[in-house]
Amino acid sequence: MSATLVFKALSDPTRRAIIDLLKERDRTAGDIAEQFQMTKPSISHHLHTLQNAGLVLSERKGQHIIYSLNTTVFQDIVAWMLTVSGKEKEK
Amino acid sequence: MSATLVFKALSDPTRRAIIDLLKERDRTAGDIAEQFQMTKPSISHHLHTLQNAGLVLSERKGQHIIYSLNTTVFQDIVAWMLTVSGKEKEK
DNA sequence: TAGATAGTTAGACAATTATCTAAATAAGGA
DNA sequence: TCCTTATTTAGATAATTGTCTAACTATCTA
Numbered sequence A, B: 001m002s003a004t005l006v007f008k009a010l011s012d013p014t015r016r017a018i019i020d021l022l023k024e025r026d027r028t029a030g031d032i033a034e035q036f037q038m039t040k041p042s043i044s045h046h047l048h049t050l051q052n053a054g055l056v057l058s059e060r061k062g063q064h065i066i067y068s069l070n071t072t073v074f075q076d077i078v079a080w081m082l083t084v085s086g087k088e089k090e091k
Numbered sequence C: 001t002a003g004a005t006a007g008t009t010a011g012a013c014a015a016t017t018a019t020c021t022a023a024a025t026a027a028g029g030a
Numbered sequence D: 001t002c003c004t005t006a007t008t009t010a011g012a013t014a015a016t017t018g019t020c021t022a023a024c025t026a027t028c029t030a
Helices: A003-010 A013-024 A029-034 A040-052 A071-090 B003-010 B013-024 B029-034 B040-052 B071-090
Strands: A056-061 A064-069 B056-061 B064-069
Touching: A003 A013, A003 A040, A003 A071, A003 B003, A003 B013, A013 A029, A013 A040, A013 A056, A013 A064, A013 B003, A013 B071, A029 A040, A029 A064, A040 A056, A071 B013, A071 B071, B003 B013, B003 B040, B003 B071, B013 B029, B013 B040, B013 B056, B013 B064, B029 B040, B029 B064, B040 B056
Parallel strands: none
Antiparallel strands: A056 A064, B056 B064
């Protein structure tokens, strides 16, 4: 897991909105693209960035590619974040 | 709190290293700059980015400016991250 | 095998970012 | 007031990023 790739991926609002969509349920690339006023290639690029960071997984099902969240990477990042805010109780 | 600013700030390895230093103790700008092979203006710029995201606080003490972590923003981000990885137990 | 649908890849362009050097500001001490 | 130390601000430049259109690949169905 590369923290740089993960945080870069999370630093774009469109990509965070994609993540919020995937919290509800797994979705196809087209399904995701429909939710935004942006071209399919742009959304495809964002999905690639998310996948490259390990935040989402993809699986082809016939003509469709289904995207889902990879929650383990989120847990890793939370663990790092807690090494910061967890210091609070030591004060 | 702007999630975009926070994640952008966290997406640079130098800035994360600065955060790791500040976990140990509060430090002056010059103290921080000494730990990196990078010019002081560059570190100053990174500190500004961190402060702008709300991740660090600064206070002038004479000639020095002392930087410290603002843990509350980390907690806010952790809360959002848990809305993702927290879904895990629902499966 | 030809056409339609789903999705990605390639290439271009404008905007943003990380870094540097040089110059400016702020505070303390002689 | 002048000099030194601490730090930031300004301006330049190379690299990265987000978006678009056009073209390509993959799969299904008739």
